[in-house]
Amino acid sequence: MNVSKILIAGCFTAFLSLPAGAQELTGTLKKIKDTGTITIGYRESSIPFSYLDDNQKPVGFAMDICAKVVATVKKELKLDKLDVAYTPVTSATRIPLIANGTVDLECGSTTNNADRQKQVAFTNTHYLTASRFVSKKSSNIKSIADLAGKTVVSTSGTTNIKQLNEANTERKLNINIIPAKDHAEAFLMVETDRAVAFVMDDILLSSLVAGAKDPSAYVISEDAFSKPEPYGIMLRRDDPAFKTVVDGATAALYKSPEIMTIYTKWFQSPIPPKNLNLNVTISAPLKKAFANPTDSGDPAAY
Amino acid sequence: MDYHWNWAILWAPSPDGNGTYFDMLMDGLKWTIATSVCAWLVALVFGSLVGVARTLPFKWLARLGDAYVELFRNIPLLVQLFLWFFVIPEMLPHDWGTFVKQLRYGPFLTAVVGIGFYMSSRVAMQVSAGINTLPRGQRMAGTAIGLTTAQTYRYILLPMAYRIMLPPLTSEFLNTIKNSSVALTIGLMELTGSARAMQEFSFQVFEAFTAATVIYLLLNAVVTIGMRMLERRVSVPGFNAGK
Amino acid sequence: MSVFSDFDFNIIARSLPYLFREGMTFTLTLTAIATIGGVLLGTLIAMARLSSLPVLPALAASYVNVMRALPLVLVIFLFYFLMPYIGQWILQADRPIQVGALSSTIITFTLFEAAYFSEIMRAGIQSIPRGQVAAGYAIGLTYSQMMRYVVLPQAFRNMLPVIFTQMIVLFQDTSLVYVLSITDFLGAASKVGQRDGRLTEMYLFAAAVYFIISLTASMLVKRLQARIAIAR
Incomplete structure (x- = not known):
């Protein structure tokens, strides 16, 4: 897959804001436009990516990234108002719920790999972990x-x-x-x-x-079952228009200094609900993945 | 339907290394059967004791029996399983708690106890009802020929009552099989849990759950037919209270 | 280590608004709507089963028997994943229809419980003496008029205690949506408990709340039963 091509296209659509009416909307974008709602799947306890805070509201690193994506989608579709619905997902339910249209974006800690790419699509990697x-x-x-x-x-x-x-x-x-x-x-x-x-x-x-x-x-443990594997935000497969928008939004965010602000907020400062500081500095491979955003599911690519 | 069916997945190897996905479902079926049968024994024993107690001529015992039934009947099974699994071991003395928690078949044993007690309250209601539908004359006749209360129950009331109860007890046993699926929440890999795991590993959601559905239907049919045969064998000619 | 030595009642007090405003609201909404839907659909199924049309009784019977042979947990999983595709098929849309968690569980519980309610309603309809039906026809009522004005009101009334008892079972069964991570009462309790490491307190509290509600409801049903028995 030619990632850079998609990225360029993504940035292009995201930032030049082509008039949405100029092309026929399809798939998820059409649905979002028609219903004025985008549905985000969140996790209960994937700290600090996606979890419930003290008020039982979903928060986290991936949720912040998704908020940026939602803003881009809203701009892209020229909507005055875009409601965000939150649906809880578990590791067991997230893939079927993306596939069956219940959830549009899954913002959590989902490992991107070749196996899953046969079922769902992933946008650019937002973390690497073993x-x-x-x-x-x-x-x-x-x-x-x-x-x-x-x-x-x-x-x-x-x-x-x-x-x-x-x-x-x-x-x-x-x-x-x-x-x-x-x-x-x-x-x-x-x-x-x-x-x-x-x-x-x-x-x-x-x-x-x-x-x-x-x-x-x-x-x-020191012992690992795997090499560091990429996390990605999940979306439906075979929906290139929506993927282009989401890829564009995440790529723009990851390349901007803002991603480090968000990273520092969740990994190097006190976070709710207990005000703990995880104190995890950014790894070199992740830094590289932010500089050159990629949606590859192959650990060797990082 | 916008879904790619792939029934061959059942014969693809599963990642747990114990054969195919079909074998995985069959392992699940074995746990479902083992859990249901063991839980049913617990339910029968405790349910019969409590059910009989509620019909005995001692008021306090009957009250105690009622309390038992209300306690286990009015808390959802899932919550009861969580109490047995997460809460009770913490209340035991530390060493006992640790022993209980480190049992290799912890989820299985917890399910047997939890589902067993839950179902026992329903069995108890059936047993009391069964005994109470018997004509009062039978109990009196027992007393008249000089039997003790225990003997009256043993030789007159219970043999008749259990025959009457057979159809409702069959449906309670079927409920036990269905309820065993709730144990997937405490990590027991019974049939529904296996279907869920198959879905997670293979992403073939509907093949997994459809296969499990068919297996449950077959299991249900086998038990129903088996119990009908049992009912016919033990029926008392001329005493057709069980319809 | 004893649990009670550091039993934290405070956590329950602090999470009460969340537990009841979000969790219990979901649980009660689901229970109420699924009961109403289940009774209505169940009545239709019962009538189909008792009708003299050719295929209908067999179809209704198969539906009831299949549903009653399946564990609710399996049905909850299956329908949660299946519903959007069914919506797509019904509406002939080009992609699966989005169905929210509450709607999805309401439909699931309605369809599942309808099988149980239909058995109750069938018994209720059969409890009406044949003579009344004959009388209804004799005074020129149609089948639907007779059902509506003669049979169903009585069947419903006679079966009211059983319907309410089944509703209590349904109320307890709704806790199974836990497997989908939906925030019903139990889901709310377990989310708070897991977040703060206070599962013991939260599960005991949840058990107490379910117990009190179910017990009170079943005592009310017993009273109702006594009143109906007198009226008959």
Whole structure:
């Protein structure tokens, strides 16, 4: 796929604001124009990307990015008013809900990979993270091999639980794998000793640990189940017009200094609900991915 | 419909490495059956005890039985499962709690206990109702020929009552099978959970849930037919209270 | 470590507005609309089942039997994903129709509970003595007039306690939308509990609220039952 071409087209449409009436609107754009509403799917506990704050309103890094996308869509369609509807999604429901039209943009922590691209589309990558596990220091688990024969939890419908399943089969570890509905529930299983470890993207694990009652009781593994993989905002497949607008909006944002303001807001300052500071500096590959936005699902591309 | 059907997915290998997606659903079916049967035993035992207690001539015992039924009947099953899974272990002494939580089949055992007690309140209502529909003369006849209360129940009331109760109990057992699906919320990979996992891994939503639907219908048919045969075998000629 | 030593009642007090204004409102709206929809659709299904037309009774019976053989959790998942495609098919639109979480669950529960309500209404209709039907026809009523003025009002009245009992079951069943992360009462309680690490408090509180509502409702049903029994 020629990414740069799409990007140029995206920027072009986004910033020159071609009169919307000039071309026949199709797909999601037409729907948004007709209904005056765009539906955003958010997560319950993908901190700091998409989660519920103290007032149970969805907030986060990905939500801020989506707000920019919504603004661009509104401008693009020349709408005076664009309502935003929020629908909660889980790892298990997000892909069918995008595919069946319930949700237009999924703003969270969804790994972009070749497998999923057969079902949905992703816009430019907004984060890179590897799959690791968290456990209690007291259980003294150092490596993936140490998980053998133990009960391990992961969130259902994630790439992580798939990787855990594959590693389990490949290395004959006899791990008892429990699927949980969302990250908070999965972490709770480790906190209450229901499971010895929780396999997930390391950034999500760090934020869950930071929010735990006693963060010093937990350790995140060195051992990884995967290379750093890209996160992208999800949209429907086979809708090039909408994708062009969304790609244009995200590319413009990522290339501008504003992305660092948003990054600092969520990764290097106190965030709700507990005013914790995750203190995660931006990695070199992510910096590169912001400078040259890409929607590639291949970890090797970063 | 704007959806790409691909039934061959059932025979594609699943990422859990234990064979195909169809095998995954079959594993789910096994857990559904195991959970339902074990929970049903719990429900029968406790439901019968409580159901009988509610018909005994001791007021306080009947009250206690009523309280039991109301308690387990008026809290949603999902909430009860969460109480058993997340709350009760925290209330036990620490070592016991840890032991309970680290049981390898924690979700299965919790489901058996949780669904078992939930269903026991319904069984108890059926048992009391079954005993109460028997003509009062039967109880009196028992007393008249010198049987103790226990003997009256053992030899006269219960054998008749259970026969009458067989059809409603069959439908409660079918409910138990359906209710076992709620255990997916505590991580039990029963049939609905397996279908959900198949959907997540293969993205073939409707193949997964349609296959599960067909399996539930077959399971339902097998149980229904089996119980009809049982009803016919144990029926008492001339005493056709169960219709 | 005992849970009660650090039992935090404060968290419940602080989250009350959210729990009730958002969570319980969703739960009660879903319960009310699905009950009304379920009874109406269920009555139609019951009439179809008892009609003397050729295919209709078999069709209605299959619908009821299939729905009653399936777990609600499965149906909730399936319909949540399926509904937009059905909408597309009905409206002949070029892409799936957007169906919100509340509408989707309302339709799901209505269709599912209609199977159960239809059994109740069928029993209600059958409880009306045949003589009344014959009398209705004798004074020249049509089938629909007879149903409307003679059979259904009585059937409905006789079955009112059973309908309400089923409504209490439905009220409890709505908690299953938890699997879709929808903020019903239980969903709200668990979101607060997970965010603040206070699941024990929140689940116990949720259990107490469901218990009190269901118990009160079932006691009211018992009273109603007694009154109806006298009236008959």
